[in-house]
Amino acid sequence: MRVTKAKVAEHRRSILDSASRLFRERGFRDVGVAEIMQASGLTHGAFYGHFRSKAELADAACQEACAEGAQRWLESASLPEILDRYLSPAHRDNPAAGCALAALGAEVARQPGEVQKSFAEGMGRFVDALERHMDEAPPEARRQQAMAVLSCMIGALTLARAVASGDPALSDAILAAAREQLRSHFGA
Structure with missing residues (x-):
C-alpha cells in the first residue's frame, strides 16, 4: 500500500x-532507535525511510527543539517572562519538554560535527531572541550580554537539575538566585 506524502x-x-x-x-546515548520508533507508533524498519542514522535523527531533533524553543522566546513579552519560565521548578522538573541547550549541552561535545554545528546554530537563535528583549542595552553590547545571560x-538550570533529588531546597535556591540576579542586573 502506497503512503501519501502527507502521511x-x-x-x-x-x-x-x-x-x-x-x-x-x-x-542521546541512553535512547535507541527502536524506542523512538515505538514511541512514534511506527515500526523499527520504518526509521530508515526517514533517516539514514541515529546521528542524522539526533541532528534533526536538535535543530527542531532549538528552533521551537527560540521561537517561544521571540513570542515572549519580555526578558522577565523568559527568566521566570526558564528558571522555574516546572522547567527543571520536565527536561523532556524543556530547553535542548540545557538538556543536551554536555552530550553534544561527544556527538558528530553535524550535531555540534546544529547545536551552535540553535544556540545562536536563542541568543538572537534574548537580544531582542534587551533593547535598553547599547546595541554593541547586546550580543555579549545575551550570551552571558x-x-x-x-548553568543554573543544569545545576538545579543536578541537585534536585539530593537537596531540593538547594535546587530551588539556585533557580531563585539566578532569576533574581539576572532580573536585578538587567533591570528586568
Missing part, C-alpha cells in the same frame, strides 16, 4: 517529536 510528513514529525522528547529526557540560565 510520510506526519510520520517524520512523529519521529522527530518522540526523539526530541526522549533525547532531552535521557540523552543564556550561559547563566543554562
Whole structure:
C-alpha cells in the first residue's frame, strides 16, 4: 500500500517529536532507535525511510527543539517572562519538554560535527531572541550580554537539575538566585 506524502510528513514529525522528547529526557546515548520508533507508533524498519542514522535523527531533533524553543522566546513579552519560565521548578522538573541547550549541552561535545554545528546554530537563535528583549542595552553590547545571560540560565538550570533529588531546597535556591540576579542586573 502506497503512503501519501502527507502521511510520510506526519510520520517524520512523529519521529522527530518522540526523539526530541526522549533525547532531552535521557540523552542521546541512553535512547535507541527502536524506542523512538515505538514511541512514534511506527515500526523499527520504518526509521530508515526517514533517516539514514541515529546521528542524522539526533541532528534533526536538535535543530527542531532549538528552533521551537527560540521561537517561544521571540513570542515572549519580555526578558522577565523568559527568566521566570526558564528558571522555574516546572522547567527543571520536565527536561523532556524543556530547553535542548540545557538538556543536551554536555552530550553534544561527544556527538558528530553535524550535531555540534546544529547545536551552535540553535544556540545562536536563542541568543538572537534574548537580544531582542534587551533593547535598553547599547546595541554593541547586546550580543555579549545575551550570551552571558543564556550561559547563566543554562548553568543554573543544569545545576538545579543536578541537585534536585539530593537537596531540593538547594535546587530551588539556585533557580531563585539566578532569576533574581539576572532580573536585578538587567533591570528586568
